[in-house]
Amino acid sequence: MEDTKPISVQTLKRLPIYLNYLKSLKKDEVVYISATSIAHALGLNDVQVRKDLAAVSDKGKPKLGYVFAELIMDIESYLGYDNIHTSVLVGAGNLGRAFLCYHGFSTYNLEIVAAFDKDENVIGSNINKKQVLSLNKLKNLCERMKIKIGIITVPESEAQTVCDLLVESGVLAIWNFAPINLNVPEEVIVQNENIGSSLAILSQHLSEKLYK
């Protein structure tokens, strides 16, 4: 299933959702699972699900669907859950703390190796058994451990500086929670998590419901 055809971003976003749903089923009771039933459970179109699954597996059988355990493995393998992704987190404030304490990352085999901050008061402390280090140790650690993922949970005003530092340290993928557009070299990807965008959708819906 190596990418003969490039996979769409939308499909990529849905794969973890399918995986999560599959894992929520009792594995003893299910042998075969069809795209149709997944679609029904998640409120999606069945052709959409089938097409998405075709990106990771070609083992679907007419009338039956996919072998449950096999499908899980194929999705996990496609998403790279086979190998651990190590990352660093910069900004040990409230949000950063929440991430350091969040157990759910293990599902995705994402490991936060260490946290960094510039506040002398938190440097040297541990949060959920993870060390908070001074920012000036970032580059050395990333290079030594070949860290490729950086999580930015600092305030907007510091985000670009932190971003530059991460890029300089060899990080290739940045997960950005600061509400700002980061400038990065072409080879680095930035995934922005924007609270405002989500709220806009919610609030638009609300005003439709309430004032119309």
Added chain:
Amino acid sequence: MEDTKPISVQTLKRLPIYLNYLKSLKKDEVVYISATSIAHALGLNDVQVRKDLAAVSDKGKPKLGYVFAELIMDIESYLGYDNIHTSVLVGAGNLGRAFLCYHGFSTYNLEIVAAFDKDENVIGSNINKKQVLSLNKLKNLCERMKIKIGIITVPESEAQTVCDLLVESGVLAIWNFAPINLNVPEEVIVQNENIGSSLAILSQHLSEKLYK
């Protein structure tokens, strides 16, 4: 600017990003701002930005662009930042705590009125001056205060139960951070925040960079 033509979800998501960028500029120095310059700053296509802005304002002038202060007001007004949105948060764990302590919500005029949890140890405590209440007080408070937005930061296993309770309490918009598909009546909107989807994009990019 009332919605004569329906606005696309993608446009809606970008509006807060434009707004945030505009607010980051020094207002004394800018009188006019063009779609072209916004597009350039954010790495977007200028026609896209212009079309997005056309949804909230028709005051653009050829050669000049938009009056800076006016544009900000028009976006804010469109996004409903004029009136405060009150909400409740359910699940005072790590992520819930981070939200309760997050100051950024005020930008969007989102106010978390109170938090709810079922853990006796946190009920009655305060987090960032916000009370943590027992779940059985949820319905009464939501009805009394006409709360329409609910934020779910409980574990996956409890999310549907909490969701049902929120819906029963009159909530119309649910911001869901549990990695699960929530079943809701048609009139309720759910905005899912899925960590796995974002990670999938990052990790896909990484493997392209590293192994090809």
Added chain:
DNA sequence: CCTATATCGATATTATAATATCGATATAGG
């Protein structure tokens, strides 16, 4: 063994979003 049917995979169609093009216009600069 035969038939009905659920589902697959492939292809065709439709819907949605992004981008390109172009005439109109407001002003800056000579």
Added chain:
DNA sequence: CCTATATCGATATTATAATATCGATATAGG
């Protein structure tokens, strides 16, 4: 005052994603 130009808004085109359709096939059930 005149001309060049940046930008607007509208429309046309292209790209991307979602959905519909259809033949093939595996099995369940008679």
